[in-house]
Amino acid sequence: MSEDPRFGLARHVSLPGPLRLDGGVLLSPVEIAYETYGTLNADASNAILLCHALTGDQHVASAHPVTGKPGWWVRMVGPGKPIDPERHFIVCANVLGSCMGSSGPATINPATGAPWGMSFPVITIRDMVRAQAMLLDHLGIETLQAVVGGSMGGMQAVSWPATFPERVRAAVVIASTARHTAQNIAFHEVGRQAVMADPKWRGGAYYEAGDPPAAGLAVARMAAHITYLSEAGLTEKFGRRLQARPDRPDGAISFGFDADFQIESYLRHQGISFVDRFDANSYLYITRAMDYFDLAGEHGGQLANAFRATKARFCLVSFDTDWLYPTAESRAIVHALNAAGAPVSFVELSSPYGHDAFLLEAPEMNRVVNGFLRAGE
Amino acid sequence: MSEDPRFGLARHVSLPGPLRLDGGVLLSPVEIAYETYGTLNADASNAILLCHALTGDQHVASAHPVTGKPGWWVRMVGPGKPIDPERHFIVCANVLGSCMGSSGPATINPATGAPWGMSFPVITIRDMVRAQAMLLDHLGIETLQAVVGGSMGGMQAVSWPATFPERVRAAVVIASTARHTAQNIAFHEVGRQAVMADPKWRGGAYYEAGDPPAAGLAVARMAAHITYLSEAGLTEKFGRRLQARPDRPDGAISFGFDADFQIESYLRHQGISFVDRFDANSYLYITRAMDYFDLAGEHGGQLANAFRATKARFCLVSFDTDWLYPTAESRAIVHALNAAGAPVSFVELSSPYGHDAFLLEAPEMNRVVNGFLRAGE
Structure with missing residues (x-):
C-alpha cells in the first residue's frame, strides 16, 4: 500500500453508533475497514462508493493482504479506468458481517471480550448500506456522485437510493437483482x-x-x-x-x-x-443477508415504491449467460424504475462467462459505466 | 408384494460371473436384486427392461421397502399404463454399485467377509448394462422388446443398443444425455x-x-x-x-x-x-459412473459410431425446463442416430418442473411412450 492516495489507502474506523439493525438490535461500536483512492474535492461532490460482492472486500484495486492477488476490480478502478482516482474520491468498505476488518462474527464483542460468533446479530443488505452511510458521515460526504456494485454489491447499490434517496446522484447496478429467488x-x-x-x-x-x-x-x-x-x-x-x-x-x-x-x-x-x-x-451471515434481500418487500410489496423519492439516475447491466441473477431480474428493476419515473439506462451484455463476467475483462461494461458516470460530471 | 406377477415379484440372484468391468477388475459373484412384472411370453419377445436413475431402485411400481412410498414410476408402469404387465414382461434391476441388494460398496466382499466399502471396483454405466445383460441371460431373454429409462436410466437405455446391438429392438431415452458435461x-x-x-x-x-x-x-x-x-x-x-x-x-x-x-x-x-x-x-460410486459416461468417447469420439451396428428404433424425450440434461443433449443423440441411419423419433415436451418432470404426471410423455412401444408390437 503506497502513500500516494491514487493507489489506495487502507483505513479503519470504529464508529460509536449505535447502528439500529433491521433485526432490532443496536450495534455499537461499528467497526469499518475501508480503502480510499483519490482525493475528495472541495465541495465533496466527487465521491464514488464501491460495494463488494459476497466474498469480496475493500481491496478493490490494491493487493489482497492474504493472497497477494491484485484487487478484485482493477479492470474498472484505477488511473485511466472508468472509476478513476484522478477524478473520483473512491471509497470501498468491507461490508458489515464480513471478515476483513469490519464488524462481523469474527470480531470481538465488547460485552464479552470474545469473538461474537453466532451471537453476532443477523444483518441485512440495508444494514450494510446504513453502516456505509455512517462511514460517509464520518468522511464528510453528504451525497455520493455514484454508488456502484456488482452481484451483492449491486444489491447495495440499488438499495442505496431506496434507503437514502437524498444522498445518491447515480447508481450503477451490475449483474444483480432486487430480491433473492427460491433457487x-x-x-x-x-x-x-x-x-x-x-x-x-x-x-x-x-x-x-x-x-x-x-x-x-x-x-x-x-x-x-x-x-x-x-x-x-x-x-x-x-x-x-x-x-x-x-x-x-x-x-x-x-x-x-x-x-x-x-x-x-x-x-x-x-x-x-x-x-x-x-x-x-x-x-453464513452474508448469505443470510442476501437471502433476506427483497427490496420490494421492504417497500410494501411494490418495487417501484422503493424509488419514488429518489432523484438518482440508474444504470443497469446484466450478462446474457448469468443464470444466478439473469437479465430478467435486472429488467424487473428497470420496469420498476420506469414506473417510478426514475431515469435509467439498461444494457444486457453478451459474455460466455456467466455471473462472473462482471469481474472479468469486459470492455463494453467499462464503456457503459464510463459513459454513464461522465454524463453526470 | 403380492404373488400376482402383474403387481411385481421381488427377486434376487447371485450370478457367478465373472463380470469383466471397464476398469479391468473381474467381479464375482454379481449380486442382482430385481423385480419383474407380468409374464414372459413363449418366444420371450415381450421383455422390457426398465433402467432406474441415480437414486432409484428396482421398485419401479411396488412400494419402497424403507419409505413405504409407491414405486418411482407408477405413472408409466402398471395395468393400463404404457408399460403394462398385461402385455409386457417387465424387468427392473437395481444397478451395479447401488444399495438395494445388487453388488455395491455396502455388500460383502467374499474375499474378506466384510463390506467392500471403497475397495469395491469403480464401475461405469456400461458395466451396469453388462450386469443387466447377465441377468437377462439368466432369465432366458435374448432380445429386449425395449429398454426404457430416464436420467441415468436413459444413459443405460442409450448405452444398451451401443453395447449389445443385437439384443435390443427399441430404446426409449428420456431426459438424458450421451455424456456428462463439465457442469x-x-x-x-x-x-x-x-x-x-x-x-x-x-x-x-x-x-x-x-x-x-x-x-x-x-x-x-x-x-x-x-x-x-x-x-x-x-x-x-x-x-x-x-x-x-x-x-x-x-x-x-x-x-x-x-x-x-x-x-x-x-x-x-x-x-x-x-x-x-x-x-x-x-x-459416490454411481455419481462417478455418470461422470465417466461419454458414449462417443467409448466409440472413437464419434457418437454416431455407437449406433452403426444396432437395428433398434429409438425414442428420445426431453423437457424444455430441464437444465441438468437440456434438450440440446437429446438433440445431439438424435443427430448421431440420424447420421448412423437409425430410426428415431424425438419430442421436446413442455413442463414447468425441470429434470424431475419425467417422474411426474406427464400425459404427453405417456402418449409418446405408449405410441412408440405399440408401433413395435
Whole structure:
C-alpha cells in the first residue's frame, strides 16, 4: 500500500453508533475497514462508493493482504479506468458481517471480550448500506456522485437510493437483482448446511481452537462457484478434459475418486483456497443477508415504491449467460424504475462467462459505466 | 408384494460371473436384486427392461421397502399404463454399485467377509448394462422388446443398443444425455466432496460402526436436488414464501439461521429423508459412473459410431425446463442416430418442473411412450 492516495489507502474506523439493525438490535461500536483512492474535492461532490460482492472486500484495486492477488476490480478502478482516482474520491468498505476488518462474527464483542460468533446479530443488505452511510458521515460526504456494485454489491447499490434517496446522484447496478429467488436461497442454504454439518463449526465457536470448519466451507464455496459460471463457459474452459498427472501426462481416468477431470481439480482448488481467506461464520451471515434481500418487500410489496423519492439516475447491466441473477431480474428493476419515473439506462451484455463476467475483462461494461458516470460530471 | 406377477415379484440372484468391468477388475459373484412384472411370453419377445436413475431402485411400481412410498414410476408402469404387465414382461434391476441388494460398496466382499466399502471396483454405466445383460441371460431373454429409462436410466437405455446391438429392438431415452458435461461433473463433485468431508465417512469404512456420514450425504442430496428442479418451478412452488411456525402462523423472518423460507425447509427435508434410504458410498460410486459416461468417447469420439451396428428404433424425450440434461443433449443423440441411419423419433415436451418432470404426471410423455412401444408390437 503506497502513500500516494491514487493507489489506495487502507483505513479503519470504529464508529460509536449505535447502528439500529433491521433485526432490532443496536450495534455499537461499528467497526469499518475501508480503502480510499483519490482525493475528495472541495465541495465533496466527487465521491464514488464501491460495494463488494459476497466474498469480496475493500481491496478493490490494491493487493489482497492474504493472497497477494491484485484487487478484485482493477479492470474498472484505477488511473485511466472508468472509476478513476484522478477524478473520483473512491471509497470501498468491507461490508458489515464480513471478515476483513469490519464488524462481523469474527470480531470481538465488547460485552464479552470474545469473538461474537453466532451471537453476532443477523444483518441485512440495508444494514450494510446504513453502516456505509455512517462511514460517509464520518468522511464528510453528504451525497455520493455514484454508488456502484456488482452481484451483492449491486444489491447495495440499488438499495442505496431506496434507503437514502437524498444522498445518491447515480447508481450503477451490475449483474444483480432486487430480491433473492427460491433457487438463489436454495444454493445458499446448501452452503450454510455444508458449513454447519462440519463438526469443526462447533456452533460457530471455533475461533479459540483455531481450527475452523474448512472442509464444510470449501464444499459451500464449490457449490456456489458453479453458479458463478455458465454451462457453456465451463464446457469451453474445461469440457471433459482430464487432469494431467506425472504418471499420465495426457490424462486418463483413474477408476477412482481422485480429481480425474480438470473441472474437479479446479473446483477443489476454489474450495481449498477460499478457506484461507474467508471466515465460515461470515459466509453464513452474508448469505443470510442476501437471502433476506427483497427490496420490494421492504417497500410494501411494490418495487417501484422503493424509488419514488429518489432523484438518482440508474444504470443497469446484466450478462446474457448469468443464470444466478439473469437479465430478467435486472429488467424487473428497470420496469420498476420506469414506473417510478426514475431515469435509467439498461444494457444486457453478451459474455460466455456467466455471473462472473462482471469481474472479468469486459470492455463494453467499462464503456457503459464510463459513459454513464461522465454524463453526470 | 403380492404373488400376482402383474403387481411385481421381488427377486434376487447371485450370478457367478465373472463380470469383466471397464476398469479391468473381474467381479464375482454379481449380486442382482430385481423385480419383474407380468409374464414372459413363449418366444420371450415381450421383455422390457426398465433402467432406474441415480437414486432409484428396482421398485419401479411396488412400494419402497424403507419409505413405504409407491414405486418411482407408477405413472408409466402398471395395468393400463404404457408399460403394462398385461402385455409386457417387465424387468427392473437395481444397478451395479447401488444399495438395494445388487453388488455395491455396502455388500460383502467374499474375499474378506466384510463390506467392500471403497475397495469395491469403480464401475461405469456400461458395466451396469453388462450386469443387466447377465441377468437377462439368466432369465432366458435374448432380445429386449425395449429398454426404457430416464436420467441415468436413459444413459443405460442409450448405452444398451451401443453395447449389445443385437439384443435390443427399441430404446426409449428420456431426459438424458450421451455424456456428462463439465457442469454435470461439477455438481457431482460437490456432492462427493460433501460426503468425503464428513468425518463419519471414515474413508468409506463406516458400516461396522453403524454411523454413516448422514450430514455429508444430506448436503450432497440438497445440492443435487436443486439441479432436478427448474428455477421457474421453484419460484412457482416456493417463491420467497415463509415457513409457518407455531409462534408465527403466517411466517416471518427470524433474523436467525432456522429454515425461514419454505424452500429451505423443503431442501432440508430432502436431504434428511434421503440418508435413511441410501448408502453414501453408493452415492459416490454411481455419481462417478455418470461422470465417466461419454458414449462417443467409448466409440472413437464419434457418437454416431455407437449406433452403426444396432437395428433398434429409438425414442428420445426431453423437457424444455430441464437444465441438468437440456434438450440440446437429446438433440445431439438424435443427430448421431440420424447420421448412423437409425430410426428415431424425438419430442421436446413442455413442463414447468425441470429434470424431475419425467417422474411426474406427464400425459404427453405417456402418449409418446405408449405410441412408440405399440408401433413395435
